[in-house]
Amino acid sequence: MDAEQWIDRFLMQMELERGLSNHTIQAYARDLGRFNLYLRGRGLDLGGLTQDDLNAYLVDLGRGLSFRSVARHVSAIRVFLKYLVRHGVISGNPARLLDLPKMRRKLPEILSLDEVDKLLAAPDGRSPKGLRDRAMLEVLYAAGLRVSELIQLRTFLVDLEGGFLRTMGKGSKERLVPLGVRAVEAVRGYLQGGRPSLRKGPNSPYLFLNMRGGRMSRQGFWKLIKQYGRQAGIKKEITPHVLRHSFASHLLEGGADLRSVQIMLGHADISTTQIYTHVTRERLKAVHEKHHPRP
Known part of the structure; x- marks a missing residue:
């Protein structure tokens, strides 16, 4: 069996056994597809692969990709070759001692409280579409x-009386997350005055519907949030993840403990959440330098 067939089998197992998202599976497919092209171009086969071969591949990747992208490729290759060892295709994993490229951790972009207020106020609440968009931004x-998680949210998973929602995160792990009063009010307004007008045909289980009555897509929401960012006069690059970063940073600034924020974000490892403590420190330093008489 050639490398391409083993890659297909590996991706199928990752999807079925680990419950990884389509986005993650597609990333694995892209990275391993590029790796396979490299092997074929140099006449290399999986059975004879060495660490020197892999180091040469990393050098090749480094000519056109960022450190972060190269690190992602290394991670995908490690997991794939470990899978091949388990199935007896190769006797050892030449990627086991492969060094990840060293990266300077980039602090996530976040919005100020004033920018969040402007963004959430941007949709026109007089139309069904505006009610939907405001509810989506408030919930996010x-x-x-x-x-x-936002676009896959089903109506029955949102408890407006209790003020929380249930969502399925990475690795098919379910978590409960509180909703604030404003988000609850925005969802109520959308359910009463927006969703009935958007619904076409049989009732969809999804909470947020597009203009054709189907589920809102990732691309559709990305376009919306960028549009509202421009409309609100925000100069920063606005993405859905910027609001997630802002959520975490604003909670910590307000005194929330790191463990609680980790649970709400659905992070498996608290070290992933700790990046927001660095963001908070950087913001405090910026405020100090701007306003202290002797910075």
């Missing part, structure tokens, strides 16, 4: 959801 910021 109130619960710190990933965009995939």
Whole structure:
């Protein structure tokens, strides 16, 4: 069996056994597809692969990709070759001792409280579309959801009386996240005055519908949030993840403990959440330098 067939089998197992998202599976497919092209172009086969071969591949990648992208490729190759060892295709994993490129951790972009207020006020609440968009933005910021979690949110998973929602995160792990009063009010307004007008044909289980009555897509929401960012006069690059970053940073600035923020974000490792403590420190330093008489 050639490398391409093993890659297909590996991707199928990742999807079925680990419950990874389509986005993650597609990233694995792209990275391993590029790796396969490299092997074929140099006449290399999986059975004879060495660490020197992999180091040469990383050098090749480094000519056109960022450190972060190269690190992602290394991660994909490691997992794939480990899978091949388990299935007896190769006797050892030549990627086991492969060094990840060293990266300077980039602090995430976040919005100020004033910018969040402007963004959430941008949709026109007099139309069904505006009611939907405001509700989506309010929920995204109130619960710190990933965009995939937001668009896949089903109506029955939102408890407006209790003020929380249930969502399925990475690795098919379910978590409960509180909703604030404003998000609850925005969703109520959308359910009463927006969603009935957007619904076409049989009732969809999804909370947020597009103009054809189907589920809102990732691309559709990305376009919306960028449009409202421009409309609100915000100069920063606005993405759904910027609101998630802002949610976490604003909670910590307000005194929330790191463990609680980790649970709400659905991070498996608290070290992932700790990046927001660095963001908070940087913001405090900026405020100090701007306003202290002797910075």
